[in-house]
Amino acid sequence: MSDAAHRQTRYVAADPLPDPVALTVPAPTRDIDQARSDLTETGMCILADALSGDQLKRLRDTLDAQAEGERALGDLAPPGANTHRQLVSNLVNKGQVFLDLIEREETDLLAGYLLGKHFLVSSMTGGIFHGPTDEPQALHRDQGQVPATADFPAACNLFWCLDDFTPEAGSTHIIPGSHRWAPEHLINPPAREMSVQVEIPAGSVFSWEGRLWHGAGANRDGSPRRHIANYYCLPWMRQQENWGVTCLQDVIDNASPRLRARLGMRTYGTLGMMSGTRVDADSVSLGNYDVVMPEYIIGEGAALHKVRRPSREDPS
Ligand SMILES: O=C(O)CCC(=O)C(=O)O
Incomplete structure (x- = not known):
């Protein structure tokens, strides 16, 4: 196993098994x-x-x-x-x-x-x-x-x-x-x-x-x-749930910085950015930073489109 293989994680890999066999289920542990x-x-x-x-x-x-x-x-x-x-x-x-x-x-x-x-x-x-x-x-x-x-x-x-x-x-x-x-x-x-x-x-x-x-x-x-x-x-993999659409605004507003990051509101290198629009937050050219939900998306002819995300306050 090369040193580079698990550089982004602390994961320690075990050697491949020579044959496709089942190992024993590990016992429950508190350790x-x-x-x-x-x-x-x-x-x-x-x-x-x-x-x-x-x-x-x-x-x-x-x-x-x-x-x-x-x-x-x-x-x-x-x-x-x-x-x-x-x-x-x-x-x-x-x-x-x-x-x-x-x-x-x-x-x-x-x-x-x-x-x-x-x-x-x-x-x-x-x-x-x-x-x-x-x-x-x-x-x-x-x-x-x-x-x-x-x-x-x-x-x-x-x-x-x-x-x-x-x-x-x-x-x-x-x-x-x-x-x-x-x-x-x-x-x-x-x-x-x-x-x-x-x-x-x-x-x-x-x-x-x-x-x-x-x-x-x-x-x-x-x-x-x-x-x-x-x-x-992994932070470079597509998430199963499309949070950009289905996560309520209130959840993001009330989340701690760590929870926001877990939900994808922090970049990973150049991934997960909200580009081409203006936000009141600093970006970092090479490094991770918290993203801020923009108020407007800039569209064709520089038209401003207000961002409307579902909130608990919305009428049903
Ligand atoms: O519920 C379980 O035991 C496993 C569920 C599972 O693997 C799945 O839903 O993909």
Whole structure:
């Protein structure tokens, strides 16, 4: 491995595996160094006891209420809202309790380890089962858009487990070590028999990197198996959610500098700029700087077009 390979991150890579085999699922740990070493070796880790009882209750209650509200939207409900596996997307707009997860120490220590200190929020989604489901999700890799030859994580998931993850409840199928497989084994999904279903106590952070084969299990016992998925990516990668359109103005206005940066309101080198318009902020020619939402976009013939972003104040 050349010294240049992981210069932008603190990620320590393990050697490729000679054959596409599954390693053992690492045990839950409270030790962050062990968790990071598990990420290197197996591509996943389980950080136990990250959430207190109170935090769990607040996250569960807020997610339940949001999920119920979205199911009641009828024709305007997001796709899948009224099925047995509801995903509640774009949680950045849906409560401070969710935004707080982005700024937690565990997030910097795990996502920052894999992706470096300038990582971005790619999406934030809650998940909840409302009854049994027939089929497990197809095995996939979260950085399937990145060439399989990329020998580094370009994305990672931090699942805040709000209930116990058990096979009966549809816990995730995963193939530990598959991030170290040769590229030809990272294109078509391997046989499901190679995967194991994780067992994770509520309150843990379950994290895996973007090259790892995995997929949600089928829920057999009808229990909710709730989670909050924080999906992060490298600062030069396209985000899963189009924040420029769907992040409420109020969220950006009330965000700390660090949260704004995670949502893409800070440049990474020459990426993420708001060019060709005037803003009351200094830019830096070679270096990162916070961007400011412009009041006007300059259009054809230098016409000024007022920027109108959705806000909590907007009438429905
Ligand atoms: O819910 C899970 O266990 C995994 C979900 C997943 O991988 C996905 O939605 O892409």
